Amino acid sequence: MSSRNTVPAEQDKDATTALSEGARQERRLGWLLCAPAVVVMVAVTAYPIGYAIYLSLQRYDLRFPNQAKWVGLSNYGAVLSSPFWWNAFWVTLFITAVSVAIELVLGFALALVMHRTIFGRGPVRTAILIPYGIVTVVAAFSWQYAWTPGTGYLAALLPSGDAPLTEQWPAIWLIILAEIWKATPFMALLLLAGLALVPEETLRAAMVDGASSWQRFAFVMVPLMKPAILVALLFRTLDAFRIFDNIYVLTSGAHNTGSVSILGYDNLFTSLNLGIGSAISVLIFICVGLIAFAFIKLFGTAAPGSQEGER
Amino acid sequence: MASAGAKHVTGWLTINIVVVAYALFPVWWIVALSFKDPSTLTDGNFYPTKWTWQNYRGIFDTSEFTRALINSIGIALIATAVAVVLGTMAAYAVARLRFPGKRLLIGMSLLIAMFPPISLVSPLFNIERFLGIFDTWPGLIIPYMTFSLPLAIYTLSAFFREIPWDLEKAAKVDGATPAQAFRLVIAPLAAPGVFTTAILVFIFCWNDFLFAISLTSTTRARTVPAAIAFFTGSSQFQQPTGSIAAAAVVITIPIIVFVLLFQRRIVAGLTSGAVKG
Numbered sequence: 001m002s003s004r005n006t007v008p009a010e011q012d013k014d015a016t017t018a019l020s021e022g023a024r025q026e027r028r029l030g031w032l033l034c035a036p037a038v039v040v041m042v043a044v045t046a047y048p049i050g051y052a053i054y055l056s057l058q059r060y061d062l063r064f065p066n067q068a069k070w071v072g073l074s075n076y077g078a079v080l081s082s083p084f085w086w087n088a089f090w091v092t093l094f095i096t097a098v099s100v101a102i103e104l105v106l107g108f109a110l111a112l113v114m115h116r117t118i119f120g121r122g123p124v125r126t127a128i129l130i131p132y133g134i135v136t137v138v139a140a141f142s143w144q145y146a147w148t149p150g151t152g153y154l155a156a157l158l159p160s161g162d163a164p165l166t167e168q169w170p171a172i173w174l175i176i177l178a179e180i181w182k183a184t185p186f187m188a189l190l191l192l193a194g195l196a197l198v199p200e201e202t203l204r205a206a207m208v209d210g211a212s213s214w215q216r217f218a219f220v221m222v223p224l225m226k227p228a229i230l231v232a233l234l235f236r237t238l239d240a241f242r243i244f245d246n247i248y249v250l251t252s253g254a255h256n257t258g259s260v261s262i263l264g265y266d267n268l269f270t271s272l273n274l275g276i277g278s279a280i281s282v283l284i285f286i287c288v289g290l291i292a293f294a295f296i297k298l299f300g301t302a303a304p305g306s307q308e309g310e311r
Numbered sequence: 312m313a314s315a316g317a318k319h320v321t322g323w324l325t326i327n328i329v330v331v332a333y334a335l336f337p338v339w340w341i342v343a344l345s346f347k348d349p350s351t352l353t354d355g356n357f358y359p360t361k362w363t364w365q366n367y368r369g370i371f372d373t374s375e376f377t378r379a380l381i382n383s384i385g386i387a388l389i390a391t392a393v394a395v396v397l398g399t400m401a402a403y404a405v406a407r408l409r410f411p412g413k414r415l416l417i418g419m420s421l422l423i424a425m426f427p428p429i430s431l432v433s434p435l436f437n438i439e440r441f442l443g444i445f446d447t448w449p450g451l452i453i454p455y456m457t458f459s460l461p462l463a464i465y466t467l468s469a470f471f472r473e474i475p476w477d478l479e480k481a482a483k484v485d486g487a488t489p490a491q492a493f494r495l496v497i498a499p500l501a502a503p504g505v506f507t508t509a510i511l512v513f514i515f516c517w518n519d520f521l522f523a524i525s526l527t528s529t530t531r532a533r534t535v536p537a538a539i540a541f542f543t544g545s546s547q548f549q550q551p552t553g554s555i556a557a558a559a560v561v562i563t564i565p566i567i568v569f570v571l572l573f574q575r576r577i578v579a580g581l582t583s584g585a586v587k588g
Contacts, residue, residue: 023409029489030410032328032399037460038416040397044457045423048434066380118319120327122555126574127334133566133577134338135518137536138559151517151552153340156355181337186581193582211464235424242427245520261521268433269525278433285430293427 107187140249193229345556379538398463406471420461470504
């Protein structure tokens with residue numbers, strides 16, 4: 001907080017002569033209005049992540065709090081050499097990649113339906129918002145019961161009547177299914193907003209020029225919608241990577257279906273190992289950072305926030 | 312011609328029905344489950360053959376659920392109120408004022424929007440125990456409002472850009488300070504956007520599970536999503552399926568109400584922030 005106050009003050013000093021009274025007032029009001037939000041965000045995220053890094057460098061087991069001691073990077077060594085981490089990591093990556101890819105395709109189809117439909121637009125959009133709004137845990141329980149033999153109608157449809165949630169690959173696919181069901185509408189809405197930015201005339205011109213509907217889609221719509229597509233992909237990728245609720249309810253991470261978030265949670269709250277748990281937390285943070293960095297590096301100006309600065 | 316038109320209509324009708332069925336079918340299944348009589352609970356039927364309110368009566372009889380419901384409502388409402396107030400202030404500044412550090416603010420909120428919550432769970436767990444707010448309302452309100460602030464700032468600044476700002480200029484010409492212009496002219500115009508944002512933030516807080524199971528340990532602050540994950544049957548020989556289904560339906564009701572009443576607003580809010588922001 002104190003450092004924030006001194007920086008503006010310095011800038012203010014050399015700007016005083018150049019800025020009119022109104023501009024200075026505007027500036028001060030700007031800082032004043034942002035300050036509470038900034039303070040909250042820094043206090044609740046920046047400080048704890050620093051603290052997580054500090055915890056991750058210690059041997060800190062809540063069952064033996066007195067034996068806490070500085071161990072350097074050995075927690076990271078322990079996590080990175082553990083098959084549990086790598087299994088969780090690949091499972092997370094697989095779920096993320098597959099579900100986001102399918103969501104993009106389905107979301108596009110859904111966006112086109114919502115954009116083009118001549119009637120029933122209201123009911124369709126209302127229905128679509130339900131998966132978005134519904135509590136993830138609720139949806140996950142619905143899926144879980146549906147796939148549980150004896151209780152569920154979906155399990156009953158399976159030929160052998162086996163329990164798909166108790167085997168690794170079937171369970172992972174069902175987790176992906178639950179994730180897709182929940183997130184596709186959000187993807188579709190973001191893409192719909194992008195579709196609205198595609199001018200009708202451009203599409204009609206392409207049609208007059210003899211472009212097929214596929215060509216209009218691939219060479220007119222998609223390029224024009226690139227920013228919207230990238231934003232949707234970035235948000236959904238990062239969101240999918242931190243998947244927790246669906247897995248917790250569907251399998252609790254059993255049978256090697258846990259994501260990295262599940263692994264971190266288990267280490268923290270089942271084994272009560274704050275040191276290892278924090279190391280996992282920091283590693284997940286780094287992964288998310290790398291994904292975001294890759295997106296922004298690859299797509300540069302199309303990343304959200306960059307247009308913001310120009311205003 | 313008429314038959315081609317009819318074909319067109321049927322085609323769209325089919326597509327629309329498919330979409331609606333897609334969206335509703337897990338919801339219907341949990342509703343069906345919640346109305347099933349215990350004896351038919353495991354029959355795997357898509358419709359309840361014996362309807363009963365028993366599951367609902369059961370959960371409202373226990374303080375475990377009612378307490379969680381009160382926690383959920385209270386925590387989500389307070390977190391929403393705080394996030395929307397702070398978000399409105401920041402978004403106004405972002406949309407309207409020129410000041411150094413704006414980019415930093417936007418970058419920071421973007422960063423937090425991408426933040427993996429699990430990374431914060433371990434430090435917050437320790438910090439909150441130290442501060443004595445572990446397993447209390449503030450212990451959940453604080454992370455909720457923080458994580459919904461980026462959503463609030465993005466959505467609100469997108470809405471604020473649509474406001475006819477000449478009115479503000481007119482007010483300033485008439486001698487209002489920027490602060491007065493904000494309070495007397497812009498705030499009333501901004502109300503619909505603020506309301507929409509509040510709905511989105513509320514849904515976000517209502518939805519959270521990870522913080523709710525990590526930062527609570529008793530019914531004192533445990534919200535419904537966390538509570539139903541810990542439900543046990545009323546006797547040890549009974550599966551909690553019916554109770555979980557009923558509780559799940561109860562916390563879905565507000566979402567359905569919001570969606571039915573404010574569909575247009577929610578769509579506008581979700582899309583404006585993401586694309587224009």
